[in-house]
Amino acid sequence: MAAKKMAIIATKGALDMAYPPLILASTAAALGWEVQVFFTFYGLQLLRKDLSGIAISPLANPAMPMPVPMPVIVSVLPGMQAMATSMMKAKMKKKGVASLTELRDLCQEAEVKFIACQMTVDLFDFEKSDFIDGIEYGGAATFMKFAGESDVCLFI
C-alpha cells in the first residue's frame, strides 16, 4: 500500500498557530506519511533560522486561557505581548511540549519537505540567508500538484 500523503499550507506566524503545522507534519511523518509544507504569508516566519521572535498576542482572542482575566485595554499596554509570549513559552516548557525549533528539526529529520513561497519571499523582501538550510523555493502551482494527490490537505 502506498504511503499516505499530507499537504499543509502554513500561513500564520504567531506562536500559537505556529505549532499546528509542525505538530501535524511531524506526527504524520512519524506514521510514515509523505509530507510537504508550503510556507506562505506570515508562515514564512517559521522558516527563519532564529525563531525567538515568534510571539503571541492576547489581543482579539477572547478564547485564550489567561491566568487572570485581563481587560482588553490592559492587553494593549506596552510589554503585554512580550509577557503573554513568555508566559506561554514557560507553560509549554513546564508541560514538556517541544519547542518550535525542536519540532522543526524533527520534521526535517523525518524528511518532511519544506517549501517557501517565492512570491511571499519577494513581497516581504526576505533574504534567503534568513532561512534555515534544506528548504526549497516554489510557487502555488507546483504545490497544488502535490496537494491534488494528497490524502489530507490543510490550510493553517
Add this chain to the structure above:
Amino acid sequence: MAAKKMAIIATKGALDMAYPPLILASTAAALGWEVQVFFTFYGLQLLRKDLSGIAISPLANPAMPMPVPMPVIVSVLPGMQAMATSMMKAKMKKKGVASLTELRDLCQEAEVKFIACQMTVDLFDFEKSDFIDGIEYGGAATFMKFAGESDVCLFI
C-alpha cells in the same frame, strides 16, 4: 456505497469561529456522513459545559460588519468586547440561527464523535469535569488515522 467521512480539527474558540466546525459537522452528519471533530488549542473551549463565556472581538477584524463604523481605539475600551458579543448573539437569535449549545447537541445526537486533544487539556490545565459528557480524549496521531481515510478534512 460507503458513507462519506469528514474530519475537522477545531482550533478556535471565539464566537464567530466556533460556529463553522459545529455547523459543518451537523450538516455533514445530517447528510449521513461519518464525522469526527478533534478539538485542540482554543477549540477546547467549545467542549465546556457552559458556553456562555464564548465571546467575539471586534479587534483586528476590519471585515466584521458593524452597525456603526468604530475606530480601532474605541474597540479597546472596557466593555466593547462584551458589547460586540451581545450584539452578535442578539442578531443571531433574531435571525433564527441556532445557538452553539443547540448545534453541539445536534452533533452529539447525530453521533458526531468529539475528541479533546489530551496535550492541550494538559497544557491549559483544563479539568475533565469542565467538559460535556460523551467525548473522548486522544492525540493527534490517532486522529490522523481517521483523517487519512476521510473525504474531507478541514483545519478550522
Add this chain to the structure above:
Amino acid sequence: MAAKKMAIIATKGALDMAYPPLILASTAAALGWEVQVFFTFYGLQLLRKDLSGIAISPLANPAMPMPVPMPVIVSVLPGMQAMATSMMKAKMKKKGVASLTELRDLCQEAEVKFIACQMTVDLFDFEKSDFIDGIEYGGAATFMKFAGESDVCLFI
C-alpha cells in the same frame, strides 16, 4: 482522466486572508481543475462589487513584517489600520502582485464557481445588489456534496 476538483470555504475578509482563496482558486483553475468557492462569514466581503474597503489590521498579528517595529499601543491609534492597509497595498503593487479585483476577475473568467452563503447574507443583512454578478446563493449542505467529491478541500 477526470479533472481534479477543489472546494474552498472562504471565511475571512481582511486584506491578507482575502488573497489565499483567490490565488489558490485561480491557480487551480489555470491547471484545469474544477473549482468552487463558498463564501461565508466575513468571506462574503470578497464578493462585494467594491473591494476598496478591504483592510488589514496590524493588531494581534505579531508575525506581520513591519518596516519599523511598532508597539501594540501605537497600533490602536486612529489611522494606524488605514496606514497598514495602504502600506500593504503599495508594497503589493510595487512587487507586481495582482489586486483582489484582478484575481477575482481571473477566477470568474476561468469559470470558478462562486457561491454566497445564504445564511450569512441574511444574518448580516447584505443586499444582493452589494455583490458582483455571476454568483450563486446556497447553503452548506449543497456545498458539502461538491466538497465530498473534491480532491482538495480547504477552510480559509
